[in-house]
Amino acid sequence: MCGIAGATRNLLGSDPHQTLHWMNDAMLHRGPDMGEIHLDEAIGLCHRRLSIIDLSEDGRQPMSSSDGRFAIVFNGEIYNFPALxxxxxxxxxxxRSRTDTEVLLALYQEEGTIGLQKIRGMYxxxxxxxxxxxxxxARDRxxxxxxxxxxxxxxxxxxxxxxSLLAIPSIKPKFDPTALVDYLKYLFIPHPKSIYSNIHKLAPGHFLLFKNxxxxxxxxxxxxxxxxxNASEEELTEELLTIIEEAVQCRLLSDVPLGAFLSGGIDSSGVVALMNRLQPDPVITCTIGFKDKSYNEAEEAKTFAFSLGARHHEYYVEDEPAQVIKKLVWHFDEPFADSSMVPTYYVSQMARKxxxxxxxxxxxxxNFAGYGKYAIDQFENRVRQHVPSPLLRLLASFSGSMLSGSRVGKKLHSLSSSALLSPAQGFYVTNTFISDSQLQTLLAPELLAxxxxxxxxxxILGYYNRAHGPDHLAxxxxxxxxxxxPGDFLVKVDRMSMANSLEVRSPLLDQKVIEFAARIPSRFKLHGREKKYILKNALRGVLPSQVLQRKKHGFESPINKWFRHELRSMAETYLLYNEAMASFFNIHAIKQLWEQHQTGKQDHGTLLWTLFVFALWQEQWIAGGAVHV
Structure with missing residues (x-):
């Protein structure tokens, strides 16, 4: 696990060595073990190394081929590199080394871009x-x-x-107002966009060639x-466990100490239980907890860890958010509002010890339809298919006016309104975090224009309409x-683990697991109202029944409470008394949200967190003069 960067010589200025070192130093947290650069007449490359496989000097990067023609910088792990x-x-x-880096370099020399099809890993x-x-x-699948x-x-x-790109003085990033809209809707900025109109993300499963x-x-x-x-449920269940177990097995290869995150839920518990089967030493497990019991799974995780004889570590998040939030925002480089960044940071920090x-x-x-939203959206789609549109419009109108103040009325209005939309549009509306009307109210007039x-x-519509699955759930x-x-959860894990120089491997996102899961009929994923049905069945001989039957919590943060207590003073300053925010938002509208939240009339934790993170990012990058608006 490392940090990589590079630039054409015409971007590096009069002192290209210094610029490359600036780029490298910006990623020190990604690779504290080594930092090297490579420079020729056309390009400069730099690399920060977190040593995992072959800890010797032979693993040093940038790494050149024996004939000097090729040079590589690599971030990640290739799990099948011994076979390759x-x-x-x-x-x-x-x-010359035992590294997967050198194998990647030789594979490219031998097969060019086609060699990507043989690689199994994260990279x-x-x-x-x-x-x-x-x-x-190239970027992993x-x-x-x-x-x-x-x-x-x-x-x-x-x-x-x-x-690392912003460390190049000749790059002048430009703020993209449409990316702000994406951020408010999704809580992240989807690829290939970033918050800057002239900096892009290479999409997963893609490669890039730059020439002339x-x-x-x-x-x-x-x-x-x-x-x-067309296989039977029993056959699919048996094969699924075999594939997952093998995915765990190949991720145990390491020349440094290895452990696991444990939340107490099915997914992480299954991975830990399989690790316990496959390695001779006790598994090292790490868990984060909250004093708020509605967000806390630490006790369940501890009980399960002890049942395996694991070496268990836990940490409780209390009043730290105000102390650490600026640092976390800095690590993401652009607005990113998944509040579970906080526990992810702390569990990574604890694990790294x-x-x-x-x-x-x-x-x-x-992969296996584990979120509650899938059952809700499936139900909405059945309503869409079977209830006539005139009746849906009548229900939407009635619930929006006569029952708008009740919980039932709000749910009925949401259901009937969503069912009036196309399946793709309905999924978009129920999976974004601010309505169009709220967006227009919140944005400053100049930006709204x-x-x-x-x-x-x-x-969302682009991917939904591109899917070739047999049904709505697929x-x-x-x-x-x-x-x-890739836009939210994997970004969060990468940045928060790398902030602590920790490598995280995800067996359930192995290529073979994803491809096999895609072939499993939807009825075996969402079975009636039971989520992750086939995964639970596959793990029945691995996990105790109390883990399999446990209600899903999700790795969330108590942000509604934080804005009324731990973060109240800090957030109030940044949201209500911050002149810079007026360039982007209607401060009066933010004040209304704030007052409703503080009085308990409504919970606006997610939206306030989204605005708060943007304010912190703006202070770090725009107010600092690095970004042109």
Whole structure:
């Protein structure tokens, strides 16, 4: 796990060595063990190393081929690199190290871009071909590892984090007002956009070629829901466990201490239980808890860990958010409002005291329909199919006026209104966090005029309509795998783990698990109202019944409470008495939200958190003069 960056020589200024070191220093947290640069007449590369495999000097990057033609910088882990190495050795390749980096370099020399199809792992890497004057860069299939790039004619740069690009003095980032709309709707900014109009994200499952001033981007992998398996439930269940167990097994390869995140839920508990089966030593487990019992799974996690004989560690988040939030916002480089960044940061910090690598349960919900929203959206779609539109319009009107003050009325209005939309549009409305009317009320008039013709629904609608699944559930699972997972959850885990120089591996997001899960019929994922039905069945011989039957909590933060207590003073200053925010928002509208929240009339925790994070980001980057608005 590392940090990578590079830029064409014409971006690096009069002292290219110094600029490369600035870029590298900006990512020190991603790789504290080594930091090196490579510079030739056309390009500069830099790398921060967190040593995991082959801790010797032989693993130093940037790494060059023996003939000096190719140079690579690599972030991630290739889990099948021992098998690939043997294959390449048979073709005459000689290796100086035990690293997966050198295997990637040899594979590219041997097969070019086609070699991507053979790689199994999490990765973002770039290879410079000195002879062709061509740069190749690729990002893993599901987007575990980040890759940003800047392109301006014949000038090009890339990096694991935006802050590394901003370390180049000649790059002048430009604020993108449509990205702010995306952020308010989704709580993150979907690829390929960033908050800057001239800095982009390479999409998961894509590679990039830069040559002669031109960028060519191509997709090399997509998850396919169109081929539904005809196997029996028993056969699918048995095969699923085998695939997951093997995905865990290959992620245990490490030359440094290894442990796991444990939330107490099915996904992380299943991973930990399988680790316990597959390794001789007790599993090292790490859990975060809250004093608020409605958000706390720490006790359940501890009980399960002790039942396995694990070496368990736990940490309770109390009043720390005000102390740490500025630091967390800095690590994301752009507005990012998933409040579970806080517990993710702390569990990563605690884990790093004991291990360098941690396995997680990420991906179980997206692959096997684990979120409550899937059952709700499935029900909405049945209503859409079977209830006539005139009746739905009548229900929407009646519930919106006569019953608007009641909880039942609000739910009925939401259901009937959503059912009047197309399946894709309905999924968009129920999976975004601010309505169009709220957006128009909140945005400052000048900014609203700039985005009036922009439709942020295109992100969800594009993926939903592209899905080739047999039913609605398949389409929304595909959409979340392509949009929500890489845009939100994997960004959160990458930044918060890397902030603590910790590598996180996710067996349930293994390529083989994702591809197999896509072939499982939807009825075995959402079985009536039971979520993750087949995953639970697959883990019945692995997990105790109390874990399998436990109600899902989710890795959330008590933000409604925080804004009334721990964060109240700090947030009030940033939201209500901050002149800079008036350039973007209607402060009067924010004050109304704030007062409603403080008096308990309504809970606006998510929206207030979204605005609060933006205010902190604005202070760090725009007020600091790094960004042009």
């Amino acid at each position: 190495r043997k294959e390449l050795e048979k073709k005459g390749h000689l290796f 973002a890497y770039a290879i410079w071909d000195k002879e062709k004057k061509e740069l190749f860069a 599901i987007g575990k590892k980040p890759l940003y790039f800047f392109h301006d004619g014949d000038r090009f740069a890339f990096a694991s984090e935006i802050k 001033g031109r960028v060519h981007i191509e997709e090399y992998w997509d998850v396919d829901f169109s081929e539904t398996s 004991n291990v360098t690598v941690a396995l997680s349960g990420d991906g179980g919900d997206e 700039q985005v009036r013709d922009y439709d942020p629904a295109g992100h 389409a929304i699972l595909y959409t979340d795998l392509k949009l929500l997972l």
